[in-house]
Each structure stands twice: as C-alpha cells, then as structure tokens.
Amino acid sequence: MKTNYLCRVEELKRLTDTIWxxxxxxxxxxxxxxPGQFFHVKCDDGYLRRPFSVCDFKDGILKIAFEARGKGTKALSKVERGDNIDVLGPLGNGFDIGYDRICVVGGGIGVFPLLYLLNKSESLRKDAVxxxxCKDKVVxxxxxxxxxxxLVIACDDGSYGVRGFVTTALEKHLEEHRFDIVYTCGPEKMMKxxxxxxxxxEIPCQVSLEERMGCGIGACLVCVCxxxxDKVLQNKRVCKDGPVMWANEVYYD
Incomplete structure (x- = not known):
C-alpha cells in the first residue's frame, strides 16, 4: 500500500509564462x-489528483515541475509557502540506470524526469539532447x-541552440558518439x-509514457496501453507497469 504524505510548500518558482x-x-x-517514478498530487479539494514525475529529490526537498494549463495545475500554481500538499507515492516503475554511457532525450515538459535520472546516475558518460x-520555452x-x-539544446524555430527538431539533433549526436542506452520523455511522436x-x-531505448490517470495505483484501468x-500483445497499466517501458515493446512492428 502506497503512502499519502503531507508536504509543506517551501518555494514555488516560475520558470516560464506557464511552467512552474x-x-x-x-x-x-x-x-x-x-528516477522515472511519479507522485499523485492533490491539487485542490475539488479536483482529481494529478500525476507529476520527480524532477529532483535531495536533502528532503522534493521538486516537481509542471505546466499550468488545466484547472488542477492552475490551482497548484497558486499555492503559497507554508501550504500543505497531499502527495501519494512514489508510484510506478522507473528507469534502469545501470549503464556506463547514457544519453537522455527530452521534449518540452518531458525533460523534467530526465534531470533526476542524470542526478542519480553514476554513469561514466552522461549526455542530454x-x-x-523556442528560446522562451527553454527550462x-x-x-x-x-x-x-x-548538453545539446534544439529549438524548433532556431531562436536558441541548434535549429530544428530534437530528433534531428539526436541523429547527428548518435553519429558522433556511442551510448549503451537512450532514455526519452516527451510528446508521443517525438518518442517514437x-x-x-x-x-x-542498435541502441536500447526506454520511454516514459504519459496517459490520463485516475487512481494512479493500477486499479481503475484508465491508463491502459x-x-x-515476447511476441504477445498485452495490456499494461502506465501508472503501475510504467510509466517507464522499453520502447521496442511500446512501438512494436
């Protein structure tokens, strides 16, 4: 049984116009x-919990980054120092981190869980793409x-870093460097x-999936994918069996 915790707000920082x-x-x-696990956060008494990946956890401080775009996340963006937040977790399965040379690939708000992955990894080489x-969205x-x-940063409009899609930057990066595994999180089309x-x-790849969730513990089956x-189609719960899965199992032929 996972545990509910009441955690006190220490600070709320605005990173961009919509990201906190x-x-x-x-x-x-x-x-x-x-790394890769998440917490199911009670944003407000009137709304369902929302799943947020762990951006960092160190010295007793849990960091969660999010985009305020719906009722729940907008309510969360208005909390103040000293408020108590109800969180459930940690939930789900995380990344496998026992590799020497790793590369993380993130798109938009998908970069958040990759920061904690790099922080916890003891790999000999760690790259990020x-x-x-655009430049205003870089966090x-x-x-x-x-x-x-x-670190390679790509912006679609060329306003900062490398011009173009992050996948184009990754292609070039893999032509110049060799890795034991790639971890990715971001929009579905990007991860595919x-x-x-x-x-x-010929590099193994793990993906962190995002699906709408209800309970967050695998009971309601809302997030099944x-x-x-092993050549057999199976239904998996993103909240419990994921959110991290092997890419070749998710994007099968």
Whole structure:
C-alpha cells in the first residue's frame, strides 16, 4: 500500500509564462525514489489528483515541475509557502540506470524526469539532447549542464541552440558518439521517432509514457496501453507497469 504524505510548500518558482517548479519539504518520505517514478498530487479539494514525475529529490526537498494549463495545475500554481500538499507515492516503475554511457532525450515538459535520472546516475558518460519550441520555452538549462558531459539544446524555430527538431539533433549526436542506452520523455511522436533512430543505431531505448490517470495505483484501468512482449500483445497499466517501458515493446512492428 502506497503512502499519502503531507508536504509543506517551501518555494514555488516560475520558470516560464506557464511552467512552474514546486519545492516541497518532504523529509517525511522514507521510501527510495527511483528516477522515472511519479507522485499523485492533490491539487485542490475539488479536483482529481494529478500525476507529476520527480524532477529532483535531495536533502528532503522534493521538486516537481509542471505546466499550468488545466484547472488542477492552475490551482497548484497558486499555492503559497507554508501550504500543505497531499502527495501519494512514489508510484510506478522507473528507469534502469545501470549503464556506463547514457544519453537522455527530452521534449518540452518531458525533460523534467530526465534531470533526476542524470542526478542519480553514476554513469561514466552522461549526455542530454533537449528540444523546445523556442528560446522562451527553454527550462532548467543550467541544471542539466551541471550534470552532463555534453548538453545539446534544439529549438524548433532556431531562436536558441541548434535549429530544428530534437530528433534531428539526436541523429547527428548518435553519429558522433556511442551510448549503451537512450532514455526519452516527451510528446508521443517525438518518442517514437527517438526509438526509430535508436533502432537504426542498435541502441536500447526506454520511454516514459504519459496517459490520463485516475487512481494512479493500477486499479481503475484508465491508463491502459497495449504493448508487445515476447511476441504477445498485452495490456499494461502506465501508472503501475510504467510509466517507464522499453520502447521496442511500446512501438512494436
């Protein structure tokens, strides 16, 4: 049985016009939090919980980044220092991190769980290829740079970093460097393209999926997706069996 925790708001930082970084005093969380896991957060008494991946957890401070675009997340963007937030977790399965040379690929708000992955990884080489719509949407650049051997930022409109899609930047990066695994999180089309590129380069790939969730613990079956494992089609719950899965099982032929 997963535990509910009341965590006190330490700080709420605005990263862009719609993206926020919430810092919670969470020293009461005793369970180990794996990169890729998430917390089901009660945004307001009138709304369902919302799933948020862990952006960082260190010295008892839990960091969650989110985009305020619906009723629940907009309510969360109005909390104040000292407020108590009800969180359930940690939930789900995280990334496999026992590899020497890793590359993370994130798109937009999908970069958030990848920061904690880099922070916890003890890999010998850690690179990041991150994509955003434009310069104004770039977030956590310094934080990623401090954890990476090589950071590549791509903007669709060319206003910052490399011009073009993050997948184009990844293709070039993999032609110049070799990795044992690629981890990715972002829009569905982006992750599928990342997998196709990794498949061509014969590099294993893990994806962090996003689906609408109800309970967050696998009981309601709202977040079921179809995967193919050992040549057999199976239904998997993103909240419990994921959100991290092997890309070749999700994007099967």
């Amino acid at each position: 970084l919430l810092e919670l005093e969470a020293s009461n969380i005793r369970e180990a939090i794996k 991150l994509g955003f719509l 956590l650049e310094n934080e990623f740079a401090n954890l990476c051997d090589n 393209k990342v997998y196709e590129i990794c498949k061509k380069h 179809e995967v193919k494992k």
